[in-house]
Amino acid sequence: MNKFDWIVVGGGITGAALAYELANQGVSVLLLERDATLRGASRYGYGGIAYWAGTTELTRQLCAEGIAIHRSLTDELESDPEFRELDLVLTVPPDADIPAIAQAYQAFAIPPQYVERQPACELEPLLNPEAIAGAFTVKHGHVNLRKLVEAYRQAFINRGGTLEIETATAVLKGDRKQVQGIQGRQNTYFAENVAICTGALTRLFLRQAGIVIPQYFTHAELIETPPLEIKLRSLVMPAETQRLQLEARASQAEIDSLWDHPGHEPVSPILDAGAVQFLDGRMRLGQISRALTDPFAPIDAAASETAIRTQVGAILPALQDVPGTWHHCLIAFSRDSLPLIGPIADWENLHLFSGFSNPLAIVPALARRFAKQAAIAKIDPLLKQLSPNRFG
Structure with missing residues (x-):
């Protein structure tokens, strides 16, 4: 033995x-x-x-x-592992409260800096200038x-x-x-x-x-593409991501017991539209996060793929109709x-x-x-x- x-x-x-x-x-x-x-x-x-x-x-x-x-x-x-450091471009919609976002970022060790629409599009030429007021940007690590x-x-x-x-x-x-x-x-x-x-x-x-x-989990949904000729220079995400807020709401102590029983969805799903490209040309577009207490819960893949393509396409029009396949995985998180x-x-x-x-x-x-x-x-x-x- x-x-x-x-x-x-x-x-x-x-x-x-x-x-x-x-x-x-x-x-x-x-x-x-x-x-x-x-x-x-x-x-x-x-x-x-x-x-x-x-x-x-x-x-x-x-x-x-x-x-x-x-x-x-x-x-x-x-x-x-293909480690590199690239620009993270955190997109800001036209109606956003930019000073409030900037203030929130001051809590970070390296606060992202705000740039107007034109320099944001120079950082990432695939961005739709009509869909953003500007972006916050910071250097970001990345691996395969x-x-x-x-x-x-x-x-x-x-x-x-x-x-x-x-x-x-x-x-x-x-x-x-x-x-x-x-x-x-x-x-x-x-x-x-x-x-x-x-x-x-x-x-x-x-x-x-x-x-x-x-400990809890979300169902994360994304689209993975084959190697593409289109080149994305940066990692693109929204400046106000919703995933962490979803995690905080879904893990409140008063609803903890729901996580021991399948069939519950403590909070509504969210979609943070973002994209990244790997060195071999493959991209991942996403992502939807769902707080479903059943790790094996069925999900409407077609509807999710349409939603991801629509929202990513609004920010990065060239990516809306690229070939790709919907995928799903589970992401763990804690209460804090x-x-x-x-x-x-x-x-x-x-x-x-x-x-x-x-x-x-x-x-x-x-x-x-x-x-x-x-x-x-x-x-x-x-x-x-x-x-x-x-x-x-």
Whole structure:
């Protein structure tokens, strides 16, 4: 019977980064991932790294640490995740309250700067000048998220880690609420510690063990194109995004119990019209966010695709009718937009590493801190602020 120091459940960006950093500390690590081909949020994410967007001492520090790691990951992982820094163009509609938006941006570590319509269109020539008053702009990190996950996984294996394509079905519980490992669909796996990195499915997975955590998810919808000859210079998003407001409304304590029952939609869906192009010419257009409590809820793909094309087309007319396919994934989040990291109350060897609203900016730094804390068995004061038990 093999027994590992750590089992990491979930091989997307959070699990892959955490498994790699744990292996770097010289411990034995098993990474369990259900899909041989990358799926979910790590497959369809935009790849944006909003390192400028820290608004507190905690998030500013994490963003600064995160972008420093990103800038060296190509060499460290010996693989190219296509890291770059490009212009983020945050479009402002003609009827917007520009001073109010500018004031809100002053809270960020690097506040985006406002430019009028003409310089905005010089930054991004595909913009429709009639649809905007101007834009806010700031430098923004970007990676090919699929390649980044693959790079983390391969580097993990190169450092002695074990990757198994296996569906985790349950937490193995011993006496006194002590976790012994993970039951998979095919095999049983034992470990001294277990880290759950299953993203949006984390709440559902842990509920089977009688553990309820304050984590939620949205259904994110987007259109992915094949490689196009059209060139988008920047990453385009609205200056007033609605996703974070949706997350805040959908995770209020008084409606928390709805998330344990499918069939509810606590708040109405939103659409933040944006677009990004990868180095191979592919684009992603989106996105609609829905707070549906059933992770397997049916969605009208045709209606969603039409809505995305219409709103993106209003801002970027050349993209309205490009070839592309509708896709859908789940995005995890917490009640306060901060991740849930650390041991679950009364389960000291069962850990969370999930619930990231701004993952790429902070996952690398938090994975590194988590692994170092585990190696030296000394609490990191920064990680303590992200405890899953902070909501009581």
